[in-house]
Amino acid sequence: MVRTMNKCDETTVLNAIATCRFASASDAELLDAWTRDQLAEAFATLVNRYSVMVLSVCRRKCRCVSDAEDAYQTTFLLLAKNSAKIRHADRLAGWLHRVAQRSAVATLNRTAHMSEPDESLGEMVVIDNPLDEIAARHEAIILDEELAAMPERYRAVLVMQVYQGDPIETMAERFQTTVGTIRGRLQRGKKMLADRLRRRGVVPLIAISASMTTQVSSVEAASAASQLLGMLESSSIPPSPPLSESLLNPLLVNGRNLMSPWNLGCGAAIAGAIGVLLMGPAEGLVGASGGDTVDVVMAQKADADSEAAAVQFPAVKPADLSSVKTKQGSVAKVEKVDDPEVSELAIRLKGELDRVSDVSIDGTVESLADELQQQLGLPVLLDKRALAFAKLSPEQMLNFDSSQEPLRTSLRKLLDPLGMKATIENEGIVITANPSQLVHLGIGTDRWLSVDDETMRLFTEKLSESLKLQFIESPLRQVVSQLHESLGVNLMIDHRALDDIGVDDDFPVNYSLGGEVAAYDAIQMTLRSYDLELTVRNNVLLVTTMEGAEESLLSRIYWLEGLALDGNFDSLTQLIQTTIKPDQWEALGGRGTIGIGPGERPSIIVNQTYDIHRQIESLIDTLRSNSFHPQSKDTGAHKSTPARFGNPASGFGGGFGGGFGGAGGFMN
Template structure:
């Protein structure tokens, strides 16, 4: 009887959370998650976009286990990098691209395992041979959709893959319904043209039918939703972590290389502009001085041009060397900035931080409270004294707190907030440090 009552209460709470999240945009849910680590908000995102993400993974991967690992990894990437897209109204297009590339990575790894004696060509997209099989056509569609400009990809993801009405999609994208319909039609034409390049003769209308046959056909199992929400919080298998880190690293390297190319082009344009100005200004007095001597006028500009070209080439070489060094430095930081797999000790610390505690201190020194916490929960706490000194915070700073039956994590946040400090879990210990040092 008690079990049935507990289930009833749980179902009511779950429905209430879903109902509350239903009225929020993706960006609002993301901001709630990152501000408060609100797992309920993240669960709404998983349920909202899960069918589309799982469908992408299943189309590229044969094994159910591989598809579910890729599904979890896509949302782990969202939990790690989603703060950068939290201002968007909808994240469906972004998630489609992440899911596609995660599933593609799983597919490549499987190919390498199966054919160790044969080197597998590492292409940015899989060369899927078109067949009459619907899943293969959809896999090719996923590939081409990932290459569409975002303003055309988003309407397709929302209307075709997630089954939203044009009115709802237009509202989420902050577009007039007519504008959305126009972009959707353009996207269909672009996709049909690209599909034709793979030997698949499809029209805009047949694409709609193909999408319609897939929309809503995938249901994400409840246990997979729960496991994905836990994975976002750090409780995740090594395989899923490896997939997520691979995509995160690829995203970062793409950004680094893009920035390097922009820098090199900017340097090239800058040097070219300077050399052109130099040649123009230098040629004017030379032309005036040599007007009576046409022979000299023909020789001098040629020498000027060669010298300017030499200087331009040398400047580009210097700029290229500097850019390469910068890229090396940034690439060296990649492994240090990517999230690492948590150790057993770090997981134990996180478990202890969820333990409920009752605290009652009035103007107690911060050091006393830290010592008491060490003893109560047997947590290995390290105080970053250098960071505290830089912030001008003393362990003798008075702190007042009165809390009953709250998690140690919440209590610690409230205590440290009073003295503008925070904590991180690093090198198997809980470190109390300044907010700037933690960043």
């Protein structure tokens, strides 16, 4: 008896023929044929190639078969409709996996009547123990979720190996890159994935095994593909997906990486962090607020836990004051404060701040304290260690004249341009460094901890020089040698790291750019095409793999004056971790860490790759250059520091290194 072939059977046969015909074509070639030429056979090949993977992801996550079919169809219909928006066609496997995962999640959020779970969901594999089946499905779902949240370049190769079973050579052909590059991406991707899974209490090997046992059969996948392609054949344009595109469109714009739950949750927080950093009220200017209190730093008696404390004085009231005769004959009002930690001299000096007087300086920086003491009749000391910090020469000449102005105003006009400030201590007025001013001059902003700071600054200077590079099939060792000669710094190849991914220093490098660009940018653009990057180890610049860079994290402290953080240091750390390579921070399974630094000055200590450190430096510089808050705002921020910084009373005193607390007396 001869059976007549129905439409579904015919579609299945044609799909099989198309799949065989274009089996050797890469994803990028097939997607291009569909996007530009509307070649249905190319699209059918892609559907059949990834049908098992997409349907398996949907079946595991969805409540019932009908929902899984809707998610499956939505995934490929969105591919048909948005193929031109996919920027990295060679990473299509990772794109499809993530869209399938999101489509399956979207079915859980639909408000329509939910049918009872279909028993066929539990028949993907025969397992004697139902608990084992539930556990396997749960672990496979976690694997899907963590894969979907990984960076695109690693997700793509992992999907092709774990779900598709493609050999490395095949992946290299489809990605149009070297076997060593694919091996490096797999190595790094597996490590990242394993860390993410273990954070959720899942053993990586068990999760991968579970994904295999919960995978749909090729027959089921072929049936779903035939149904989908038959639907496409009957329509001149791709039909609308079963799931609302409003649930998925934000994830598909320009083919960029889909947002992970971490990034989605932190999006609003980033905007808030920027607002905190740049949009605080302008408080603390001389005469600006007319507030009831004035913050002045007074030195404490030395003890085991503190050297100085910020003491808050009430506003001056005539009834509370006594009179003190000054050298120039004026009467200064001094507040009576019963505090054994604050000397009578310090209280008197506080009252002198508003005294109207003349100040004239004509001498060297080194003689500044003596001249002020002679003119004002008040004890003045110079912190000489602060001069070196502020990069001031003791022999630098000063010429300054101020007539009939409050002392606080004259001192600010005199010292601000020098990056210095005056603080009140029990011994007198101390002239010291003002980090809040110096950071705007690029002084005292950061310091490398795990490598030599001067060497790193030399590297930064050399890598900022403009270069014009062109390499055509040049061996890597030749490229590195040429860069070494052009920059005049030690630049070497990390042979051990390259050996780990099967790459030697003979592999060809190509790079060409018309004009000159900064050396660092040119080098990074050249290396990133091969999953390589720059790092520093033992004070030597190294060309290494991404894995090698992550194994040699660099420590650096960043001081935070001039950012008007108002004590909200978490806003900055969150901003850094959510905008600069989020997957490389500990919170998302990476190795990088960030924490609050010790000491009197507000700071963070970061352990990260050289490239990320450069991005952090750029971010902080940008925020600082666009912050115009008065420095007293920083004083308030540092005094309100949480307990993890140590005792607030002991953290910020006058003298060198005292952050900006001491400036309050003169800058308020």
